[in-house]
Amino acid sequence: MDGLLPDLEVVRKDFPILERTLAGGMPLVYLDSANTSQKPQCVIDAMVDHLEHHNANIARAMHQLGAEATQAFEDARDAVAAFIGAPSRDEVIFTKNASEALNLAANTLAWASPYQVGPGDEVVITEMEHHSNIVPWQLLTQRTGATLRWFGLTDEGQLDLSGIDSLITERTKVVSLTWVSNALGTINPVAEIARRAHEVGALVVVDASQAAPQLPVDVVASGADILVFTGHKVVGPTGIGVLWGRREVLEQLPPFLGGGEMIETVRMEASTYAGIPHKFEAGTPPIAEAVGLGAAVRYLGDVGMEAIQAHEQAITAYALDGLATVPGLKVLGPTDAALRGGAISFELDGIHPHDLQTVLDTRGIAVRAGHHCARPAHERFGVQSTTRMSSYLYTTPGEIDALVEGLEYARSYFRLD
Amino acid sequence: MDGLLPDLEVVRKDFPILERTLAGGMPLVYLDSANTSQKPQCVIDAMVDHLEHHNANIARAMHQLGAEATQAFEDARDAVAAFIGAPSRDEVIFTKNASEALNLAANTLAWASPYQVGPGDEVVITEMEHHSNIVPWQLLTQRTGATLRWFGLTDEGQLDLSGIDSLITERTKVVSLTWVSNALGTINPVAEIARRAHEVGALVVVDASQAAPQLPVDVVASGADILVFTGHKVVGPTGIGVLWGRREVLEQLPPFLGGGEMIETVRMEASTYAGIPHKFEAGTPPIAEAVGLGAAVRYLGDVGMEAIQAHEQAITAYALDGLATVPGLKVLGPTDAALRGGAISFELDGIHPHDLQTVLDTRGIAVRAGHHCARPAHERFGVQSTTRMSSYLYTTPGEIDALVEGLEYARSYFRLD
Amino acid sequence: MDLDSLYQEIILDHYKNPHHKGLREPFEAEVHHVNPTCGDEVTLRVHVGDDGTVDDVSYDAVGCSISQASASVMTDLVIGKPVDEAMTIHEEFLALMQGKGAVEPDEEVLEDAVAFSGVAKFPARVKCALLSWMAWKDATTRTLEARNG
Amino acid sequence: MDLDSLYQEIILDHYKNPHHKGLREPFEAEVHHVNPTCGDEVTLRVHVGDDGTVDDVSYDAVGCSISQASASVMTDLVIGKPVDEAMTIHEEFLALMQGKGAVEPDEEVLEDAVAFSGVAKFPARVKCALLSWMAWKDATTRTLEARNG
């Protein structure tokens, strides 16, 4: 099969969990990577080495362990900056996950700055956003008296751009959208939308939570002013996410959380704040997690993001073909693998996703059932929930075969033949 | 020496980093535990086991790995609830650190709820707070038009409670204070102050970042409405902190960050939110970190918090005695070990703390130099920075001896004799 | 992980032919419960007679076989019973579901609901089984509170 | 980690007897820089002549021996030099400090400042050595910007 990672078996060996067997001795078939990815040994080892040999607080601790920990933490910032093509390492802010990063953006936009959102202003999102890119903007617009608007979707699961000129207007202060949909798989034309948004002077926030694991990300080419992703989906640990922002924007936004590390001078009466990135990193940061994330993006870089993208596309195409053979199965979103990411949500006539998920689970196949934190996208297509398979760089065609067989088995178990 | 942990050598074996040698083959003498604590093997192993065998997203993932991860995460919540005597596990919220927890409190108090802080209201803190318990309240009062007031300090480094009745008044909406000072060591009478605050209907926030590692914490007895601490100081990992709140308070406060996991139903027009604790846990939480924190508080519980407190007091008393023998050395804060925690900040005539810290560092002794994120407390005593030694359950009297010798050496190196 | 222990005939029967489904009048309280992680929903009404009998429980629900069948079985069990007794059944069912497969169900009390024993071994599905039971308890509590206070 | 390589006699001399200390008039720009992690502070003024010469650099500082001595050495080096040349010295010193001990200092350019070579091997102290240099660059840049724009 064309496009697969040439060293797929070697890559799989890097991920210890893939050797696991589940109840009944079933080998694990992990098809839930859009939910969270598995971790290669090098990421786990980097964290263990840090905790066993270099653990200290950073910046403020000036002893040898402190210097080692600080170096390791800041090296991770360099690795992330390189991974996303950030013009400056100072533009890379560590958060706790993508959700916090999006809330950081939405919250700081509520407060005084050249970008402040106020009554009468509009924020534009899309109907295919993850809840984490919906609720923060609902809260922002509710709290500031601004209005939330959104792009609808076509029947094919694309953004409906036909009304773009009436949606993105002089009133638009922020356009926030996902690069790759976690529910529909759709890859959005972020650069094109960013161009339109910039014409009216709006700020562009890109949720790259599903893009960063799957595509080469170049923050400058993306057109984003702010771009976020989450560590645990790029083979990194939980507890860490990334917000990248253009220097001019980050420098002008007010601080988000207050506390240690984000200050310059604290007096009881008032305080001054550090420059970026520290201004946005209050408190002890996720240090061991940054070390793990640094190892993770270096690992992905070594495998090669182009190669990973090609692998994902090959697996996705193979999966779409396989799923098409299952009677009564309907895929949400684009059915052309070249137009989409590797998360495929589908319905299967006569079996509720929970039940399907359970049947697959008894065969060792891990998929997700529900609305995948994208309830509005499901509502748009009149479905309450779907089953979602999502692949990653360690996914084999054989695992897709196992899924398709599992679906056939579920149909026969529930007597649908 | 009375009060030391009977199994001190066994305890030390649990912490792999304590075997490390530093430049010049010097063994590590880690006296910076108030900054961050070292991690026992069981905490590291719990995280590794999770990442290698049970890693999955939680709640939303319903397959076997998801169920295991969810169980592990929620078990950690139970462990933390038990550790602090929380009446209900639902009152335990995982944050990214203590700073985020304090910001969660300060931010949600700015928005509509029975506890909302507005113009004319007052928030009371103290002059010995860590920056993370100052800046969030500065931001809150600046943004809402409320007034920030604070308890001053006595020359002995105690809270000056003489003016309590003019400080805590009908206008007071929030009293936020540290239980144990990270700079002065002072243990504050939180329950007494909470009683006074409750008389005027104020909400009490307790920063237990330094208390939780050192004392048995009973949230109910503390009198707190909200109490926070941070994972990395209780032998747990970075990337996780805890906010405990009384159910009634948490239920009435609005959500903080918006996104996945904290919702009930999301529609584009508006959303409804989950109950506690999930309402305050937006996005993928620090899962592996919770597993580590669970193992950490179980470890502390097994050693016994009373025993740890006794150990800390014995070491602190021994250290105070040793430091008193060094000419020109002046300790900030209480000089009676029974009245204080294990962080001891001091000045040494003729040597700047940075220089002292470097000399000690070349001998393998890790202490902290600076204002320890408590600049106002330093300013109160007319010092710009101090050197701080801080012990923990693995600290030996021999390490204190090494510190005292190191101080003597520094004095001779800088020709102060 | 034995599928047949989860999908017992009784459950599948209730799933295909749910009892007491549809929203009816009269009712004292209506509640809407959601399983936020998957989106399963139930709207449920209770009608409690002046004598303290559960006179009716009606509902509308979207969800999987387990959640649908559980609603159906629940209504069979509580309708016509005194509220106190119905609450006891609720407790019993809750204990069974949260027992991780270690609790022996009392068939006298739980009748068809014993078929859900297998669910307790599928931790991710326990919430599905409990959704309508929790909604019923909530609605009933509200009814009684409104009546007594 | 050789203490003597850090605390060279020259550094301790400058620490004990800092040159050009105290705030003086005239000046075009005054800046206040802080090392947020430890609280070391410097207030620094620059006076640049119309011919582009660094006519004076005056300062007030609290901090450790390294930061104090560094301020003293810096003023010795830049006062009286054309701004361009002073900026080159600044670059050279920065490169030395960030070189992790691998950069060979040019004694012609750096004079007494070569004594800070040892600091580069103490990563936590590099910020101390750079505090006043950064403040000087900031103040000078402001002065030139105000003059030219």
Ligand SMILES: Cc1ncc(COP(=O)(O)O)c(C=O)c1O
């Ligand atoms: C008293 C006190 N409060 C708050 C904090 C902040 O904790 P963190 O940096 O983990 O948010 C610390 C430690 O840095 C502390 O000592």
Ligand SMILES: Cc1ncc(COP(=O)(O)O)c(C=O)c1O
């Ligand atoms: C598109 C998208 N945005 C945001 C998120 C939120 O990421 P996290 O839960 O790590 O904050 C996710 C994943 O859950 C996602 O798929």
